[in-house]
Amino acid sequence: MNQGVLLNVEGVSRRRAGRAAVNELSFTLNGGEVLGLLGVNGAGKSTTLSMLSGALRPDRGRIFLGGDDFVAHPAIARRMIGWLPENAPLWPELSVEEHLVAFSRLRGATRPAARRAAEAIAGRLQLGDLRRRLAGVLSQGQRQRLGLACALVHEPALVILDEPANALDPVQVGELRKLIRERAAAGAAVILSTHVLAEVVAVCDRVVILHEGRLRHDAPLRGDEGGAALEATFFAVATGAAA
């Protein structure tokens, strides 16, 4: 379901350690769209996602979410964005259920609504049987699923996923793909950053490739079932041939 422009990134730049990690990045994203974000190590993907999630301020440029400038009003980000960072920050002494209720409450839900939301997302991510288990004793894949559930519990309009398939078994990878398409069908925009081109081919509508902090490719993904065209484009960008 395409719902018009949800995210508008305008000339965003950020320096890190004295160098431009992200340089003059501009793109828009529609509700219902799934965007794959690609780039070699150090290309600027995580820096971009940190800025889009509201965790890191751009040095320059503006980011509009649903028409509001969220760099100026960061509280918007908390309610409208669900972010799974590369290593989901969890509290070892809190249970699965306590995490989900806490994340939901932090995004403004009442306690009863937070409990309902926690139960629903735990069921969707096969965490129901683990709801009383402490995060500190979860397996890596279970931790990843809990991180995903924390990102999705408030049904955010913008879902930002950094390597979401990390540590997931093949069954869970299939479930993750279904879940991403479900959120998009419900109108959410999804950004998926990954090094696995097959993941992008499987779930994304469009792909953006960063190189040395700059956007080098932004195009829809169509008719590329085997991923050969994407692979060729990726290598051309990564070796500078497409610059």
Ligand SMILES: Nc1ncnc2c1ncn2[C@@H]1O[C@H](COP(=O)(O)OP(=O)(O)OP(=O)(O)O)[C@@H](O)[C@H]1O
């Ligand atoms: N906390 C930091 N302090 C200083 N420099 C940083 C920091 N985080 C990232 N950088 C630098 O910013 C640049 C972009 O890094 P970033 O992590 O955004 O790339 P990436 O595309 O996510 O890479 P990877 O695929 O390896 O995760 C790199 O040159 C990196 O060394």
